[in-house]
Amino acid sequence: AQSVTQLGSHVSVSEGALVLLRCNYSSSVPPYLFWYVQYPNQGLQLLLKYTTGATLVKGINGFEAEFKKSETSFHLTKPSAHMSDAAEYFCAVRSSPGGTSYGKLTFGQGTILTVHP
Amino acid sequence: GAGVSQSPRYKVAKRGQDVALRCDPISGHVSLFWYQQALGQGPEFLTYFQNEAQLDKSGLPSDRFFAERPEGSVSTLKIQRTQQEDSAVYLCASSLGRINTIYFGEGSWLTVV
Numbered sequence: 001a002q003s004v005t006q007l008g009s010h011v012s013v014s015e016g017a018l019v020l021l022r023c024n025y026s027s028s029v030p031p032y033l034f035w036y037v038q039y040p041n042q043g044l045q046l047l048l049k050y051t052t053g054a055t056l057v058k059g060i061n062g063f064e065a066e067f068k069k070s071e072t073s074f075h076l077t078k079p080s081a082h083m084s085d086a087a088e089y090f091c092a093v094r095s096s097p098g099g100t101s102y103g104k105l106t107f108g109q110g111t112i113l114t115v116h117p
Numbered sequence: 118g119a120g121v122s123q124s125p126r127y128k129v130a131k132r133g134q135d136v137a138l139r140c141d142p143i144s145g146h147v148s149l150f151w152y153q154q155a156l157g158q159g160p161e162f163l164t165y166f167q168n169e170a171q172l173d174k175s176g177l178p179s180d181r182f183f184a185e186r187p188e189g190s191v192s193t194l195k196i197q198r199t200q201q202e203d204s205a206v207y208l209c210a211s212s213l214g215r216i217n218t219i220y221f222g223e224g225s226w227l228t229v230v
Contacts, residue, residue: 043224105210107160
């Protein structure tokens with residue numbers, strides 16, 4: 001079974017400040033990990049993903065995340081927040097496809113990011 | 118098409134009405150998923166298709182929910198006798214295969230009054 005916990009349903013930062021959105025996962029098999037962003041009244045857009053290899057992954061819009069197996073974490077960061085980053089962010093885990101697994105995504109509850117001028 | 122397309126974007130249904138939500142996946146994508154996203158929540162898995170075969174429907178909340186993908190491309194999610202608790206955004210997603218990136222549509226917003 002898989003699960004995702006996002007710590008903090010709301011995060012507020014000032015423009016130019018560091019963004020840190022926390023995600024912890026539970027998976028019985030090596031996971032694939034994802035961050036998606038959702039703007040108001042829109043669908044989910046992939047920010048970045050970790051499958052295998054380098055544990056620090058870079059995504060779009062200056063975001064990056066680091067897979068830490070020992071901490072079962074995949075926190076999302078951005079050095080300097082921009083007003084356009086205001087949105088809801090979802091962390092998701094996907095079991096490595098293989099055998100009977102088709103790689104279903106399981107999402108966290110989401111974190112709403114607010115950016116103040 | 119260029120992306121996953123869903124219709125209608127917005128639907129208001131009276132309680133007890135039947136609704137049908139359509140999903141056009143990205144051309145050639147084998148895998149298709151339906152998710153339900155209630156207000157303030159993360160998306161919850163409903164069902165999965167591989168081509169025309171519905172391999173997992175464990176997330177469908179009741180027998181009022183039915184999904185099909187008869188020719189392995191377009192999919193329809195049908196909700197019979199809608200209830201207020203069915204109000205949510207229904208997201209469709211597709212991917213080329215099991216290991217490929219999953220792409221989401223913009224969702225169908227259902228409000229049951």
